[in-house]
Structure formats: C-alpha cells, structure tokens
Amino acid sequence: MSVFETMIWAGAAVTLAGLAALIWCIFTVARARRQGLDDEALRLKMRSVLAVNMAALAASALGLIAVVTGIILAP
Template identity: 65%
Template sequence: MTVFDWLIWGGAALTLAGVAGLAWCIVTVARARKAGLADAAMRARMRSVLAVNMGALAVSMIGLLLVITGIALV
C-alpha cells in the first residue's frame, strides 16, 4: 500500500465520520421537533446542533479533499 492509498482510505474514513455527524444532527433536530419544545428551548437545542453540523461538514469536506488529492496523485 502506497502513501496515496492511505490518503484515499483516510479521506474516505473522514468523509464517513462527517456523514455520521450530519446524520446525528438530523436525528437530534427531528427528536427536538417531535418533543414540542418551547421556542427558547428549541433555539438552545438548535444552537448546540449547529456547531456540530458545521464541524461535521468541515470534516466531510476535508475527507473528500484528501480522497480527490490521493486519486489525482496516483
């Protein structure tokens, strides 16, 4: 296995971790909506989920960039 293979598989793992984070955000917001929280509580929940959502998007993007770089350099 070359370093480029490690780059591709590592990027794929990061991308899957980011997608898992996005799925967690979707499930958390769906549960909060079903719970019928008050407006202030819903805003607080959404604020905490937003930070995780942005982090998951960033991790997923970095993973995809690693995959593309590994494929381009092979």
C-alpha cells in the same frame, strides 16, 4: 500500500465520520421538534447542534479533498 492509497482510505474514513455526525445532527433536531419544545428551548437545542453540524461539514469536505487529491496524484 502506497501513500496515495493511504490518503484515499483516510479521507474516506474522515468523510464517513463527518457524514455520521451530520446524520446525528438531523436526528437530534428532528427529535427535538417532535418533543414539542417551546420556541426558546428549541432554539437553544439547535444552537448546541450547530457547532457539531459545522464541524461535520468541515470534516466531510476535508475528507473528500483528501480522497480526490489521492486519486489525482496516484500513479
């Protein structure tokens, strides 16, 4: 397996991990909204999910960058 293939597969794994974290964020906020929390409690829950959401977006973007770079540089 070449370095470029490794870069592609590692980037795909990081992208999928980021996507899984994004899906977790969506379900967590949807569950909190269904619970009928008051405005302050819902705001507090969403604030805790925000950090995970931003990290998941960054991981997905970096993974996609690795995949595209591996594809472009592969011989």
